Amino acid sequence: MLSPNNPVVIAARKLLDVSQATGEVVLLIRRTFSWMVRAPIERNNLLYQMVEMGNRTFPVASLTLVFTGMVVALQTGFSMIRGFNEPLYIGTALGHSIFKELSPVLTGMVFAGRVGAAIAAELGTMKVTEQLDALYTLGTNPVKYLAVPRFIAAITMLPLLVIYADLMGVIGGYIVAMIQLRIPSTEYIDDITNLDLDIVLHGFLKSFFFALIIVAVSCYKGFTTKGGAEGVGKATTAAVVISMVMILISDYFVSAVLVSLGIG
């Protein structure tokens, strides 16, 4: 018989925990979607969540994408100058990298840090102060009352924020293209406008999956918080870290599926 402290036993236990948690997240998603169709959605609550999520993400996502656009334009421009003596295809390269990858992934990261953390902390606090139990005793299912509006708000707001972040990235690139690389603005704008809509659609569609990951993981971590203030802190950190890692991992697989479908 192996001792409980044996590394193999510990690894096996961890694997079981992860499998169980994954199953429970999937169940939570299923229950949330089932409540979405079964019960009317409280419009005020949903609107409040959407405004909160937008407000939380908007400033940091703007700053992140403007500077990302600037650095992409700078790196592409100077690489082109070294290779071809002039800054070619700045808008095209920037459009591909920002629209398809950087905007959805970085906005997703910001969303996980700002919104995911807030969801896990709020629901976790409600759990440890018995507010979730109180909801049950008042005949209200916490999934219906708390998870449903957060799921809908996240799945709506992140894609919109990604479109907005795309624009911020383009503006950042434009600033560098004009001031530092000195390329004509029409050339930069033509590069961008000549891109296929598929490129934008690729990043836009990915953001739905990222939103689902963030909101499902954060709600799950909040609902399963244990152990007072320390537990809330752990749940919040775990929600953010797991969401970010899952975004990066799923990015590859979702991108592969979208590319195989001819989107982007």
Added chain:
Amino acid sequence: MSEPIIRVAGLQKSFGAKKIHNGISFSLEEGETLTIIGGSGTGKSVLLKQIIGLIKPDSGGIFVEGEDITQLDEDELQKVQKKMGYVFQESALFDSLSVGENVAFGLHTIMDAEKPHALKIARQKLAMVGLSGIEELRPSQLSGGMKKRVGIARAIAMGPEILLYDEPTTGLDPVMTDVISDLILKLKEESGTTAIAVTHDMKSAYKISDKIAMLFEGKILQIGSPDEIQNSSNPIVRQFIAGSSHGPIPVPRV
């Protein structure tokens, strides 16, 4: 003989290797108040949470008006829960809502009352617990005693037949403890509600109870009227009600 309003039969509950309840049985007639006493960690709150369906027992039955709630699905359980009000130990008021919205919550979400009507009833219930004019405040702006009373107002808002109080007086000063005890008595007299309270506070237990049950090592050690408990010959019950560290109840050595 009619079925008691609450009947608990052979309840067993464990958390991991720790056995919390090992065959708990009791019954309660309509309009009676039962107080459950017992040391910390003996599973008093777990028992209340099982009665309202927040925690599922491992085995045994909990019959509310003859219906075994341990066998009900989520929707059916919710119907039974509407007959009950639960007062939480730490009040568990919703931070994101005002006091008025907290009290009106169940009326608005379950009873489908229009919000202004629900808030009107909430004002009446708050007045019943001696808290008029605080509807707009947030729970964080209230004192401990006020939170307890708002918790009671929220629990009685939907006119439940059964009220469950989880340590309603813990953490309050002696005067406020008596205010809450009087309030529990007043609610019983005015609406004839059946109640189960969990408490450590013997003064409050004697005042509000028709029956007192002592929980010890997963079982009901003794159940009887306040007089019977006060004059119990059981050394464990005697030690507990006397609040002594000397006796058969195992206590940590300091």
